Amino acid sequence: MAIIKKVFLVALAFLLICCSKKSITDKRKILVVMPKNGYEEVLNGFKEAIYEEGMNDKVDLIIQNSGITKDDFVAISKIINSSDVDIIVTVTTPVTLALYENVKNKPIVFSAVGDPISAGLAKDLKNSKKNITGVTNLSRMLTKKRMEVFKNAFPFMKKIITFYNPENVFSLLAVKDLSEISEKLNIKLEKVECLNTDNILATLKNIKKGSYDGVFIIPDPVVLSAFTDIINISNEFSMPVCVHEESYISKGATISYGIDLKEVGKHSFALVKLILQGSSPEQLPIFVPEKISLVVNNRWAKEKGYKVPNELLYLADRVVE
């Protein structure tokens, strides 16, 4: 019997040694800081990736509304500095910039940053800065292409309106690109500067029927906070609205051309995972998703009596009828 006991003990010890190697690590805390409106798809993609990777019980996901002003971002940075989160995911350029500036010693993975290089977050896509990396949605690069697609869809447009936030670097850059292309496409561009939602609402009040043939949305937390109001006006005056992302179609936008934010969210998590596994952010280049989709709200166009060219409808990834 003595021999059998020994065998059991050895087996148990062996089992314990094996188990101890795979000891369960504590849950890692991921803080997602994002604007309340307009970027839900990033979060959805992020969550989806967590589930796909089977890491839902290994991470603690904390969602923090970023607010829309710089003050909001700084306030959040202070809280983060005194918390024990392992990694921060930021959504949109202003949020990222504010946190990168104010949060110390915590890795940041940004997403939905239209142009990280111009925003000063990276020297180039290959080389990210210390403690920060992320996913760009090429929003700035696609501004010209988006405008072109907008024009192709609604060739009658001669005069369009756009809003930009002078405090958002990306916004300024995008509006610059937009001006260039509009000129080439023989479209008159009305650029409205807005530091807050009220600026937009005031502008919208003054719009009259026939003032503009369309609205071009430059992604920015301030602009998107008034998105519903913009849609209401555009509906009222039959102005097609061009957006950067598919999800706005369901909120009333007419045409979207850009990178799927869900993909952005998914890729953000891929980077988060690598950092949690021990990679340092500066080793990871900034990721560029390649899936660009064109979605057209043809139902709205038909309602308003517009005829979107058949070729475009054919080429669109999705057409809302």
Next chain:
Amino acid sequence: MKNIRESKIAKKLFLIMLLVCLSSVTILSFIQSYSSYEDGKRVAENYQREVLDAIVKEIKDHQFLIQKLMELSSHSRGVLEDGINEKFRFYLWKIMKHQPYVFEVVVVDTTGREILVASKIRTENVVDYQDLAKEDFFQQSIAGKVYYSNIRYEFDATKPYFVISVPVYKFDGTINAVLISKIWFSEIQKSLSQKKIGTTGYAFILDVNKRVIAHQKLDVVFKYTTAGNISQELDSFVDKAIKNPGHYFQVSYVDSENNSVFATLKNLKELNWIVVVVQKKSEIFIGTLRTITSFLAISGIVVLMVFFVVRKLSANFSLPIIKLNDLAEKISNGDFSTKINIKTKDEIEELANNFNEMTEKLKKSYDEMEGKIQERTKELLLLYSFTSAISRSLRVHETLKSAGDELVAVLELEGYTGVLYKDGIWDIDNAVYGFIEEEKYKSLWDEVVKRGIVLHILSHHVPYVMNLSVEKIEISNGNNQIKSIAIFPILYQGNLIGVMLLYSSYENFFQSGILSSIETCMIQLGVAIANAERYEYTENLSFKDPLTKLFNRRYFETKLEQEFARCERYNRELSLSMIDIDFFKKINDTYGHQVGDEILKQLAQIILKSIRKSDIAGRYGGEEFIVLMPETSPKKAYIALERLRKIVEGHAFAIDVPPGYLHITISIGLAGYVQSMTKKEELIELADKALYTAKNSGRNRVCL
């Protein structure tokens, strides 16, 4: 009883069986492991080749599809015949629509300038047309080839893509332009990640610069990952693969995550991509691992089985041997009562049975031996006790009696009779007997004589045994019936000096063993009796006068002294008388000394008869006798002596010479002990004086 666990045989058996079983299991497992290792390797090689071929086929199919789409577009009626054609752009867009990873399709004219762009990134109408004249894909396709480019990078060299270029023909068959498609490499990445390779397997693709351009396990492909970063072994094999396109290579290495892996790689000829299919060794050699695991399990089972088999075998072989051993030990300690009981139905059982038989025989011979020893011991004891018994006395009859008593006591006999034989006469009247009545032994003696047994013994000097039931004699002694009689001769120096009759209540009691030991005793008895006789004779010589058989003067004086001392101490009475034959000298002179001696002899007999037993008579000198009478006053002595004088006076002494008889008279001097006497000599002197007085006063009288 030893425990089976302590059995050395069981241990040896266990070790031998364990050795045999384990070594066979080990050899089998080794062969199995080796073959399964080889199998695993071969299977893995074949499998990885298959997977690799499938991946390659997929890639080629995918590219071929794009190529076909491009060719289809370029053959659309009227394209480019009239320069740039908006409708043609639509065809290009269709390619992108069908192949989402084609992100740009460009038409390049024969000079190398872009003339039509369909792009998901670039604006089409306000495009900055680029000059592609120096690009390899343009140069190859303008020469009429379909060309697949090396990997190129977009977006700050972070996104790999490749180019397929096809020539565009005019209706007359001349090359009009080149159609170029730019395709994200992530499409390949995606198809790789959907590929299932075993359970741990994965694939990746390297370009000619040994950079990882697609990796199944990584969504993000990084600039720094190269074959050299993964493993040096892999790096050298990639070099070989680059030099030998189309060939398969197998390599084992440890990857960056410290996994031991086995990989197959191949360089795709047209694309210059190296596809690598990797599997963990633990998966490939799971068969080997299982064999080893099962070897351990089987070994465990074998140990247990061997243990139980040996236990069982030990019960069959070792246990019987232990039992036999124990039995042998017991036998060596003199315990013959134990028997071994083994039922194995084989030679061991036979051995055990033989052992039992042997034990029985041993027991028998041991008992016999014991019996004999006991018999001999008994004989010796008998002899010893007998010898000590007969040496206790120096009297003939006492010796005989002691001998008989001892024999009865030791041999538990009913009784005995000892009869002495002297000068041809059986002294049956003075026979010594014990534990038997006188008339019974006498009647038995008569029977013995009647049957001529006594004569037989006389002539042959051998014992004779008689069983009374055979002889039909019935004699009881007390409560017991005498069943057998043995008559032993008592011999000394070859002469029969007597016989000893022994009676037993058992039939056939006197067997040869007892017979011989009693015979030995009889020899001792013969010697003892002879010694006693001689002693008695010598004793008589020293105390008695040889002629008259009365005590001699020396003995008498000793006795007198004893009696005198007694009188002195206790003030008792004592009389001493001296007797003298009157005119004895005259008788001697007349008839001779022989007659004189005869007279003395006969007178002594008369004196002995007429005095009491307590009185002591002795010869004091020539014709003088002396009589000591203890506890007797001179008065009483006088009466007795007077009676004696008268008897002598009236007695006719027989003589051998005529007239045939003679009358004599005696004079007696008597003296009594007086307290004033201090010496015995005084008493003798007084008696002597009285005798003198008697002689002087006329003889034939008693004087005080």
